[in-house]
Amino acid sequence: MSNNTSRPGSLSKRLNRVKTYLSKPQNAILLALGIMLTITTVFPMITILRDTVLIHPGSKDAVGTALESSFDFGSEKLTSYNWTNLFTGTITTRVGRTRVTRSVADVYLWTPLLNSVLISIFACFGSILYGGIFAYLVTRTNLKCKKYLSSIFIFPYIMPQWTLAVVWQNLFNSNVVTGGSNGLLANMFGITMPQWWCEGIFPVSVVLAIHYAPFAYILIGGIFRNMDANLEEAATILNSPRWKTFLRVTLPLIKPAILSTILLVFSSAMGSYPIPHYLKLNTLSTQYVAMKGDRIGQASILAVIMMLFGFIILIINQRTTSGRKNFTTVTGKSGQTSVVNLRAWKYILSVILILTTLATGILPIVLFAIETFLPNPGDYSFLTNASSLTSKWWLTSENITESGMYGNKGILYNQQIWNAFAGTLFVAICCALVAGTIGTLVGYCVSKNRRSKWAAYVNNMAFLPYLMPSLAVGVAFFVVGSNMGLYDTFLLLILAGTVKYIPFASRSALNSMMQLSGELEEAAIILDIPWWKRMTQIIIPIQKTSIISGYLLPFMTCLRELTLFMLLCGQGRIITTMLDYFDEMGLYAFSSGINLILIVSILIFNYFVNKLTGASLDSGIGGGKK
Amino acid sequence: MARIELKNVTKRWGGYYAVEHLDLNIEENAFVTLLGPSGCGKTTTLRMIAGLETPTEGRITIDDTVMFDSELGINIPPNKRRVGFLFQNYALWPNMTVYQNIAFGLSNINEPGVYVNDAGEVVRDGQDKSKLTLTKDEIKRVIDRVSAIVKIGPFLERYPSELSGGQQQRVAIARTLAPSPKVLFMDEPLSNLDAKLRLEMRSELQRLHLSTGSTFVYVTHDQMEAMTLATKICLIDNARLQQYDEPLTIYSQPRNLFVADFVGNPAVNFIEATGVQNASDSSSSIELEFLDGFKGKFVPESGVDLEAWHNHEAKLQAEDEAKRRGYVEKTNKDLPFKYNIARVHEPEQTQTKQLTHNDFVIGIRPEFIKLSDDGKIEGEVFSAMPTGMETTLKIRVGNFLLTAVAFGEMFYKIGTKVRMDFSGHRIMLFSRENGMRITNGELIINA
Ligand SMILES: Nc1ncnc2c1ncn2[C@@H]1O[C@H](COP(=O)(O)OP(=O)(O)O)[C@@H](O)[C@H]1O
């Protein structure tokens, strides 16, 4: 720095360079976005890390610190107790009459961690298999009813996560095996499913796989649709057997889509709270919720571990997507795609798929609807006696404590429910607006600076929250929010939602902006058209649908988000936490009613946005449309 | 080394015909080009022969094996037809290196007695019938051979994305050649290359055809490419075969106005004419009036009876129509070819005239317009485009424009007066009524 003075021109030269750099709006915006995203993404992470060494009054660490050492850090007292106790401590539990001593790590860490990893792996595997096969059938064969199938196939993703978990319970639970009321199968046919089928790793994995299969379908299907059919035909002509063509040509071509799916599904599955919660599996997220009462610091360690997985996935992804084999499979010239003739199988497979999609897409809605007319939860007596159905859960307009309403008004008259619904709408709209705008800007600026390291950094920062399990992000904002006195405010919800959903918008914007030739804007620059005019009159009109998709996906996801928000507010603030509350209370008719309202409104929103603007969840997730 | 025979082959999607009742005989060792405007059905034809597309009806034989027959229900899959296919966009597998791309097809060979001879060629009927596949070493020898042919030796370890368009093209050729196919199909293989490279590859393909001795079927929309490469051209328009002949025959004896117009660069001059046949003249000459006031006598190269010719054509057309009546109606209708008369000012409107046997179109190739000081037609140079070897001239005669080619280094100033004649006896005479060529002959302009 000292020789700056000896070369007087150098400082002003540097200043000039900075000025030139910033005179391009995309650079200035990129700089601002980079700083902002660093704060919103990194700050909460650091806060969690810090939380693991804080002493929480009334928590185990407060007691434990008295025994172990603590150290002063500035004005604060910090402790390593949470870490040492979690990894090396022991606890004594009572099993029947005998007292058993076990290590803390076994109980609170290794078991849930193993479960989390297993369900994430199974979810990836299952969703890729199911979604991939479905994508193949829809895009490359002469399957029947493709249109219907492809639109209903994504229902499970549009619907709240727990929907299928609840349906699973309603179908398979039985008093003998799981306790509680009998499910539909036990009720109607007297069939009782075994324990492993009803609860634990198996159902959680299946439900997660079905929930995320639309990702795989949209991403893999996008490649299948645009894949140059000649690549496979060239192999066929060279006498390659079908399986070999598939293994050596097709599979490598869809590998990027498979990797993207893993990227998206793994951490989403890991961070899912409601599904393991309903289906009674001990995972990191359910364990976190169980521990946040008296082991807050250690719970934060679980959140840190979840975040680590996010980082690992990000690094693996970068490793695999850079390299010599990196290629685009989508050619501008799309040859005629030859369609595989399934012969008789086309009917068999169509029927099978129609039945499964009905079960995963339509059945939940029907079951929820029925549930709201049952006199008591699980009381299916209407099957023999139609008059036992009741509309009290909807229509009761006064405060009555009898007939199982516990003083709640019917759903249609229940101010609490509608307030929460309005709250959800408000949060969703705000999140969508902010996340959509920022994401679009990130997509635009990054596409304008393709080679710049800073742009790549901003892009990664914008994407990172996606790879962070929802619960971990929720925890981070919970810690930040409690420290800043924002707990249970809309502001905190919107903040968390925005950060978590920017990736949706930035991905979809980046995907489409990358396809936009820079010359379009350069033509306008030469005519000296100002930046805002170029944006509003050229870029935005051209990219209208993909930009709207960037707003749509955060909106939809926000409507049905529970995991991210449940730690951040009281139960009456938004509809999903309200639903959780009724569920805990055992008022299943109410929770089913809310589920029904949510699902139906999401489907209606989706339908109209799609019809009016052509935007779709597909393009938001990143699947190519023809 | 293989004959290909198509009989009455049709491919349609609903009522849209991509290929309509195509009969085609491709001889052994031929280099046949499928030529025609974009969308006329060339690719579809090629893909049907290769087995990538299933014809709606018809019969396809390669050598003496029936590959497809709609009536017998035979359809041999593409991988069993032992053909090579070069795709328009190369279709190189991006996930494999150049070496792997070429080796892939070789590793699939599974036939008794296969081996690689000293020249590095795959031979399929060796003595050792227990040997079904090629060894790694044999594969390497084949790759050495083909990579030497197309000069890609230095790139074998690269991925396709690391190659230029021309190099990718060569790799695609090598991949197709490697298993020594008896027929080689190529779908516009040069259309993605720049002009210079295209010329170079063209001559290499020609050499390749000689050295491999395989039958080549080559799709192109570029008439120059077809003319220069082919032993025979199959010219298609709107799914229908227009003419199947040797290039020079197509050039000098086109069957109809479309063929005459499509082949040749610069394009043929069309001139509308009216006239009657001299009944008395033994050379069956026709007195014509054309170019707003010029008169002349057309002398056919061999005698023609116009009346008889028209009757014959009408009969053929009726037969064709009768045959087609039984088929699904063609939604992509065959319209009469709209030949272009070059004019300085386009006429305000063209009233549709009722055409008779006495309406003709004269077709004159640019090289048959001879400039000479004592020419009978006077015109004015409208534009001149010298290439060094020759000059393409547009000459204005009244409101009409005629294209001529003058060889040698001459300078033509725009606006100068020139005189010209129509020389030779390869002036073409078409019927304006049905668009078919009646005959070639000499056009003597009255002074
Ligand atoms: N799979 C298909 N479905 C419907 N029409 C098709 C299909 N493939 C090709 N065609 C139509 O058939 C015609 C011939 O196509 P093609 O053989 O590819 O033409 P080209 O001569 O340019 O190679 C085109 O008009 C095309 O639109």
Ligand SMILES: [Mg+2]
């Ligand atoms: Mg074509």
